[in-house]
Amino acid sequence: MPVLRALLVTPLVITLLGLGTASLPSEPHLTPAASYLPRLVVQGDAPAAALLVRTSASGAHDAYRSTGPGIRYADRFRAGSITKTFVAAVVLQLAHEGRLRLADPVDRFLPGLIRGHGNDGRRITLRALLSHTSGLYDYTDVPSAHPVSATAAIRTATDHRPATRLGRYAYSNTDYVVLGLIVQHVTGHGYATEIRRRIIAPLHLTGTSLPGARTTLPAPHGRAYAREAAGGGLSDVTDLDPRTAGAAGELISTLTDLNRFYSALLAGRLLAPVQLAALLNTAAAHGNYGLGIFPQRLSCGVTVWGHNGRIAGSYVRAAATRDGRHTLTYRIDTDTLADAGTLEPGLLEAEFCPA
Template sequence: MPTLRAPLVTLLVTALLGLGTASLPSEPHLTPAASYLPRLAVQGRAPTAAVLVQSSAAGPGSFRSTGPGIRYADRFRAGSITKTFVATVVLQLAHEGRLRLSDRVERYLPGLIRGHGNDGRRITLRALLSHTSGLYDYTDDGFARPLSALAAIRTATSHRPASRPGLFTYSNTDYAVLGLVVQRVTGHGYATEIRRRVIAPLHLTGTSLPGARTTLPAPHGRGYSRDPAGGGLTDATELDPRTAGAAGELISTLADLNRFYAALLGGRLLPPAQLAALLNTAAAQGDYGLGIYPERLACGVTVWGHNGRIAGSYVRTAASRDGGHIMTYRIDTDILSHADTLEPALLEAEFCPARTDHGP
């Protein structure tokens, strides 16, 4: 599994309110992932963890939370899961013939990617989608807090490329650029196109792109940023999402994310050719598709989805290839201790049928 999938932890945040309690009518069964959930709180040091699992074989979704901090209907910041929404729009535009994935950035944004070894004449839209552009990740600049895509791209191009084009190097800058490409092609901002093409058709009533709004829609709980050194928690419920933009500003719910990925993988949002392109990991040497990535579990099962990390929130969606079995979990902080072992174990608990060690 590639590293630094959603490195938007450095967002400038302010503090303030939110409230959460965990309640939902009793579910017909306790899923393996739900049985594993307490480990995220105990070993992962998450204030609260919650999971929603849906399967065509299991009927209604099963929601569980480790405590009162996360409710079923809570809105939360989904971070880099925004990228799958943006990629879906770009691929729909490709199907409509309004752009080609082989097009160079220069065609749509002439002169924007230049300087310090950066050159938009050599970077394709496919390279942006697959994180193989080599562009420096603007969130790695500890001094910059860009509040627009143009400012983010200027920050990135003030640095030399992070890698040579063609190598997989996760960069939020790629999707900042794609957001501007969508605007140039359609005449509308990427948020407008996501609402029209994805949110409205799928009736994702808990999903929004806040723009400059610093607060979360109700209902919502609190989000906390953990100090990596001292471990202390700071309220990060409010923040300026413009720093994340097309790379990570999305707000959503557990149920909406499950519905979105089920529809995407089930072929309801993209025709077969574009869905195949979405899942083609060749450009990124098997690490990443186009706004989505695979993870091969120890039992040999491969799940598809994305994660999102932003100040105060971490979320991960994983699904079977056809979207029929899908799980989204989240914690109300941006750092999960022992994530390299806890998250794969949680996925294996749910998706590996032979696994029996699900208990806390």
């Protein structure tokens, strides 16, 4: 499953606190996934977990639950690779405006940037970047590399041969770092400015931001932890340099904002029909991935669309029905969820396929 790998760790060890539950006083009903949530702490070894479910366009029937201490409803947190869906939406809006085409090669905008060791920006299209079929090596696979600029991240990637052949799906954070530079070339503004103007402001995502070089989280926020090893201690990694993630994963958001974003995106409020169809077309990635979003088919036949995000101290998963009317976002305050291959599908099944 796509992730943005944990990039920075701060060596401050803490102890795991006790188990508890919390909900909003105005909550109108108990969401089916709520009973599953404590497993993320007990079985998944997360310090705390929270989820928010939206079942109406207005958010009038939002249902919130948290388990464990330290997570509150309004908290800001790092959303990692969910940034990619925002970037993809901006690129598709630019395509609708005729300012670029998905079939354009990278070299049309960034001539000569992707060269060497078998990498060639003349052959890689924007669609290949959006669908992770470019073959570009993932710069976060180099543990010693902590690039703080997009060009440095791309240079780290192109110092390696392609991870796979062009046209084959292989998730790579490098793809979206390149897209961030293309947005800047086309618009004259950084991708963060375009996301704010085109998505954050129109949807009133008041808890969502792109921090740039700011290492701290905006208030209110809890703490973020990295586990040193399975069963080991926790380190506080709340403060980190998000430039290492950039357009691949720097976003900060809230549960409410992410549900609102995916609901609006899938309902067609951000993209014209042609671009929305392109967003959800998984043919290029052989069913694994659309353009900045991926499907997950559940046992009851329902397919949910969304993305996950992992960055040091945070793991997030957002999922929604195709019409955007039913959305769920959950988060934990660490980047490691034990038994994630069982727990996450189980939580989605509980919500979207209730008995």
